[in-house]
Amino acid sequence: MKKLSLIILSLLLISLVRAQNTKPNIVIIYVDDLGYGDLSSYGATEVQTPNVDKLAKGGVMFTDGHCSAATCTPSRYSLLTGRYAFRKDAAVLPGDAPLLISTGRPTLPGMLKQNGYRTAVIGKWHLGLGNGNVDWNGKVAPGPFEIGFDYSYLIPSTGDRVPSVMLENHHVVGLDPEDPIEINYKKKVGTDPTGIENPELLRYPSDQFHGKTIVNGVSRIGYMSGGNAARFKDETVPYQMLHKARTFIDDNQDQPFFLYFAFHDIHVPRLPDARFLGITSMGVRGDAIVQMDYITGELVKHLDKRGLSDNTIIVFSSDNGPVLDDGYSDEAVDLQGKHQPAGPYRGNKYSAYEAGTRVPTIVYWPGTIEAKESDALVTQTDLYASFAELIGHELAATEAPDSEAMWSTFTGQSDKGRDFLLEESVTLSLRHGHYKYIHPTNKKAAWIKEEKNIEAGTSTEPQLFDLSSDVGEQVNIAAKNKKLVKMMQAEIARIKNNEVTR
Incomplete structure (x- = not known):
């Protein structure tokens, strides 16, 4: 009612x-x-x-x-x-x-x-x-x-x-x-200083990727003249x-x-x-x-x-x-x-x-x-x-x-949200109620940790978390919930294979 x-x-x-x-x-x-x-x-x-x-x-x-x-x-x-x-x-x-x-x-x-x-x-x-x-x-x-x-x-x-x-x-x-x-993302154009060549001109240091043409005292990605x-x-x-x-x-x-x-x-x-x-x-x-x-x-x-x-x-x-x-x-x-x-x-x-x-x-x-x-x-x-x-x-x-x-x-008139909600990153993840499933992947994601000091969250094995009791996603319960994992995997496959979802 x-x-x-x-x-x-x-x-x-x-x-x-x-x-x-x-x-x-x-x-x-x-x-x-x-x-x-x-x-x-x-x-x-x-x-x-x-x-x-x-x-x-x-x-x-x-x-x-x-x-x-x-x-x-x-x-x-x-x-x-x-x-x-x-x-x-x-x-x-x-x-x-x-x-x-x-x-x-x-x-x-x-x-x-x-x-x-x-x-x-x-x-x-x-x-x-x-x-x-x-x-x-x-x-x-x-x-x-x-x-x-x-x-x-x-x-x-x-x-x-x-x-x-x-x-x-x-x-x-x-x-x-x-x-x-003139813009070039592969080779230097013009004579503008770069962060790699002239770090003394920078307001703060950058990594190599961001170390190209300096604009406003900050080096950027890519070359510009x-x-x-x-x-x-x-x-x-x-x-x-x-x-x-x-x-x-x-x-x-x-x-x-x-x-x-x-x-x-x-x-x-x-x-x-x-x-x-x-x-x-x-x-x-x-x-x-x-x-x-x-x-x-x-x-x-x-x-x-x-x-x-x-x-x-x-x-x-x-x-x-x-x-x-x-x-x-x-x-x-x-x-x-x-x-x-x-x-x-x-x-x-x-x-x-x-x-x-x-x-x-x-x-x-x-x-x-x-x-x-x-x-x-x-x-x-x-x-x-x-x-x-x-x-x-x-x-x-x-x-x-x-x-x-x-x-x-x-607008807050209903409390009913999505039954399934897709999250995209290096892999695809799926929310269903308080469960969070991360699909296994072989894609290389080591750079996320090495360059950004961030956990990629990826694995070659299925990952399933119960956010109602494990908000920090620390305990993988996939092995004990194979039926739920199978259902989540099937839903991701359905989404991938069916563009028109209405």
Whole structure:
């Protein structure tokens, strides 16, 4: 009876939105490398995040919310397509990679645009651009425009990779045509100093992989020459993003809009603005968390200022679990102190263990959804179908094939989460209730421990954990639960062999 009442309530809410013909604005605030334990609302004590905490206290705060993968590019792909990234064989992309999302594939922004929304992406992209031979001095396409966005203001890949410029729509911002950009990921171009050759010029040391062209005192992945007037200053990028987001909101406040606001914080290189330096005892990683919280607060305040908050859904989450040393020696490890970036969970970014994908997940819609904490098992992959459900868009047979409509769960009206939830890393893992299964693999993952000091979580044998009594995934119970292991293996096989899951 209670379940029926929740379903009726959810249907009434959806009907009310449609009847009023006032589609809600949608803002996804997507943080980079933010762990489950990195917010004070999720248990952090060494850093305070009052602005995000306000969202958590006023919305639905999920304790079992997941991105789709333990690394950024796959998670972003699944978020925007409602499709598992392994189907595209997606991995972390180099800075000169072609556009990962096919221009003919349905996307979340494309679906919303089809239904009357203005759409924008602002911040880190890292989903590839062009067709494999980008001319950074001309029109950079295809890109966000070609997959459903009306406006874009981007870090083309990520901050630790060249080109270290901002891309607005199809063109590099502030480029001097007399100083053209050249990018090469295989050999040095130009005469710019590199971290490998000139470590004395660095603000902090890097590993060899991140030791190429120096921009803003930090060496990056890949070689770059030219474009000096266009090169960004890491410290100002969050403010530039905020300014562009405010402008987009102002320009589109009289119609429904979708804003995908993708932070670069707290990804490396961590270079927070001077006003945040030293604000925590955790060094630049902690300071970057506070900076992220501030920018989030300013974005929410702008919605309030424009009178849009009551008609705006905010989803706050992260693209993967936390990482401390990810190529730069910025004292994040030395100054960690008592802080636990992954909270009580095992693993980090890159890992098949739970902390690889269990991330802060908050849905906030003041005046419409009630504040609560939910332990429902949810994934970002389901946002596509859930927003389609809300606005009355009927998904085509091959649209968002791995996305399930879970709107009543995302708004806290139902406590029912996913029956099965896939987690992608070096291997595939599966959640079912409180059980966590990690599929065996022979893929080489030693680099994760050797280079990142992170447990990969992989094995050539099946792994099964009971998270209700073993939240730290310490006791492998696979040998004693062969029937359950077989069922979990069969479900992974079904998912892999059947793209259309609805």
